[in-house]
Amino acid sequence: MANLSMREAYGRALADYGAVNPKVVALDVDTASSTLSNFFEKRFPDRFFNFGIAEPCMIDAAVGFALAGMIPFANAFAALAALRALEQVRTCVCYARTNVKIASSYAGVSDFKDGPTHHAITDIAIMRSLPEMTVIVPADGGEAAAFVPLIAEYDGPVYFRLNRAATLPVSSPGEALSIGKGIVRRQGKDLTIVACGSMTGRSMQAADALTSKGVQARVIEIHTIKPLDAELILQAAADTGAVVTAEEHTVIGGLGSAVAEVLETCRPVPLAMVGIHDTFVRTGPDPEAIMDACGMGVYDIVNSAMSLIDRKKA
Secondary structure (H helix, E strand, O other): OOOOOHHHHHHHHHHHHHHHOOOEEEEEOOOHHHHOOHHHHHHOHHHEEEOOOOHHHHHHHHHHHHHOOOEEEEEEEHHHHHHOOHHHHHHHHHHOOOOOEEEEEOOEOOOHHHOOOOOEOOHHHHHHOOOOOEEEOOOOHHHHHHHHHHHHHOOOOEEEEOOOOOOOOOOOOOOOOOOOOOEEEEOOOOEEEEEOOOHHHHHHHHHHHHHOOOOOEEEEEOOEEEOOOHHHHHHHHHHHOOEEEEEEEEOOOOHHHHHHHHHHHHOOOOEEEEEEOOOOOOOOOOHHHHHHHOOOOHHHHHHHHHHHHHHHHO
C-alpha cells in the first residue's frame, strides 16, 4: 500500500484487521469520508459509531469501549483530536491509561486548503508531553497500513498521526516494524538526518543531493516519537558527529526537541532542526508547495546539513 495516501492505506488496513479481530471498533466525528474510516463502516456497520462534530464526546465513548474490553480506534482530524479533545485525552485516556487508539488524519499541513485552524503543526509536541501516550508517525501508506495491527495489539494509549495525502514511498512490502525502534534508511558517515513522517522521503532525496556535494548522509526514520529510540540516535551521533532533524511540524516540542533532549544529556553534537519555525502556516496550492515555502523543503535539509559540515570542520 506504499503508493496509496496514508489515510486510504490506513482505512483499508483498519477494515481488513477488523475482519481478523472482532474486538476492534471504529469511531468518527462526521469525517468518515475524509479519514476513510468509512471502509470499516461499510464492512462492519454494527461496530462503527458516528458522534457528529463532537471530538470530546467521541474520546469519552472510546474510553467506555476500552473499559468494556474492546479496542477502539477514534478517528478525527489531527488538529481537532489534539486540541478540541485534549482534556479528555489527557484525563480519561492517558491518566486512566485506557486502551484507546487515536487515529489522527490530515496531520501537518496536509489539510492545505483549510488553513491554519486545520493544520496540525503542534500535535506531536502536545501528545508526547502526555504521560502514558505512545506517539507513532508513519512515513508512507505502506507503514500506515502495517502499523494498524501493531497498534491494535499494543496495550495502552496510542496517538497515530496520518497525512491526508500520499507521501514519497520509503518502506518495502513486508518490512518488519517495531514500536519504539527506528530504521536506518541509508548509511552514511559524515552526518545523520533523523526524520519522521512525510519528511522521511524528502530526507532521502536530500541525502542524494548531498552525495553530489561529497557528503555521505545517514538517514534514520523515527516513526515512534515516543518512546524514542535513543540508542539508535546516540549511536548515529557518535558515528557521524552531527545531526539534522526533519519533521512536518513546528520545531518546538516535536521530533527535533526529542532528539535534542537525548543528545544534550548523553552526547552533544552539532544539531540543526528542519521544520516550521514558530509561525502559523497559510493556505497554498498543495501540501508540497506549503512545505517548500515554510522551511521543510529538500533544499532546507541540504542547507542545514552543509552548515553542520562547516561547523564540524571549524
